[in-house]
């Protein structure tokens with residue numbers, strides 16, 4: 001039996017990556033914009049990635065009555081005291097594109113000093129963070145299941161690569177001489193903050209599927 005899971009995101013790149021991560025689970029996966037014609041009025045005003053992920057998953061689960069998985073993620077730069085953080089998607093301005101955000105990030109880093117030389121040193125240390133929230137609209141306790149993952153690296157002032165999305169071309173992976181945008185989708189899905197969070201989410205989803213099937217068998221018997 002297949003269960004339906006809605007990906008509570010309007011970001012097509014996340015949909016693609018999450019589909020790859022969910023492969024092998026007995027799920028029919030749909031993206032929120034494909035099942036709801038209008039965007040849900042979710043204000044991403046949480047103080048943490050977890051709060052925002054829970055808001056998005058709850059809204060999608062209640063609007064669709066499907067099992068909903070949401071992702072809230074972003075970039076933390078040590079030299080900027082953890083910014084852009086939860087404001088990553090709107091770092092340049094409220095409706096910013098990825099390239100506007102990347103330019104805003106480099107502008108801020110440049111204001112701190114020469115980015116090319118500083119990229120070699122600790123001040124440009126950064127990490128991607130991801131919170132994933134799963135909400136089952138039929139769960140008795142109504143509690144979301146939440147996991148987190150992070151991926152360490154540093155910011156380079158010279159963008160490289162055409163894969164991925166967001167800040168990927170500026171993010172050099174720790175221990176590798178590659179930006180996240182120079183990885184294939186499969187490679188990114190082995191190292192990213194999203195994949196690390198998902199490694200903790202996969203068993204949670206599996207257990208939920210087993211529990212649902214037991215429930216259904218109970219009703220049928």
Ligand SMILES: O=c1nc[nH]c2c1ncn2[C@H]1C[C@H](O)[C@@H](COP(=O)(O)OP(=O)(O)OP(=O)(O)O)O1
Pocket residue numbers: 008009010011014044071072073074075088089090101128164165166167168180192194
């Ligand atoms: O793997 C990633 N590679 C590069 N950049 C990334 C990644 N993961 C998140 N990011 C950046 C993009 C965006 O500036 C922000 C996410 O913002 P976030 O609100 O979670 O997503 P979003 O608004 O694009 O879609 P939605 O809220 O509908 O899920 O962090």
Ligand SMILES: [Mg+2]
Pocket residue numbers: 044089
């Ligand atoms: Mg968002």
